[in-house]
Amino acid sequence: MEMPVRVVETGVEIRSPVVLMGVPGPGLVGVIAVDYLVRSLKMEEAGFLDSPEFPPIVGVRDGVIQPIFRIFSKGGTYTVLSQVPLPPQLLMTSTTAVIEWLVPKRPKVLVLLGGVGGRKLGSEEIEVFAVYSSREASELGRSMGVRAMPNGFLSGFAAFLLRESARAGIPAIALLAQSYANYPDPGAAAVLIEKAAPLIGEEVDVGALLKESEEIRLKLRELMSETSRAMAEEAKAPTYIA
């Protein structure tokens, strides 16, 4: 059966890339983090995901439509960013398409950036957890100085991405920051960026992100509310059981 989601590559191919991915989730942490990386590192458009089954939503820039699920690149790094919450099945199919696209490039690591909720209001402490697809991936994670999630179960999108990456032989890491669940959380995104920066070998100054934090919270409220609705529908199973 033909895959209903295809990856269209428009940039120069990178071999053995580090890949960072963000999709709408708790606190929009992954979206804010990847979007900031794209802007601050001046990454270039390298492709997009396309499917007739995607919801009828497009981005608009200078009056021209843009895809909602895009790929950017710079140096040895790809970033993959979905700017609209997709139904779970379509998000999983899209992720499978990304993984299949990556396999021949033999990526060093695929890192999912996301939030897990549970941040207390006004709390400055943001803990970051990591879950790895394999021992090899956990070695890579050591350079980030993050705590591995303790023994238990993980369910949902991060679990799917890690399992499918393991199946495809790609080392993968889910890097999850404690964040607000239903408000955009640029603070948690900044912490994630600082943790992920050593993997891409770039110095990323998150000062500008923290400075525009209020603006981001205001601008992203519509996407956050769509995402919260989507998450409530798929929240039948808990994300993590200790």
Place this chain on the structure above:
Amino acid sequence: MSWFYRAWFVEIRREEVVEPLAEVRVERDKVVIAVDLPGASRERVRVEASEDYVLIEADGRVGGLGCRYRKLVRTPIRIDPSRVRARLVGGVLVVEAPILRREYREVRVE
């Protein structure tokens, strides 16, 4: 029409009245309403409460532009408006509204 055409803008427009994001949860003896008010200061937040509604209005300054927030929250259970408390924590307004005490009378079973 809403399915056919709906556009939202990610640019902040001057003096726009926006509906902020809000979470409402019922705890054992109170209703907690948390409202995200980026750029708002305590002096510019106004909260009014009745037994079943809480109205939040605020002025904020975001990215050099002024913006106005307005949110009317219907509480899932009746609250005591005289005992409602509110505080602003990291740009999030937390309103705690004690649930209105109810008096129960025993009903004779015949």
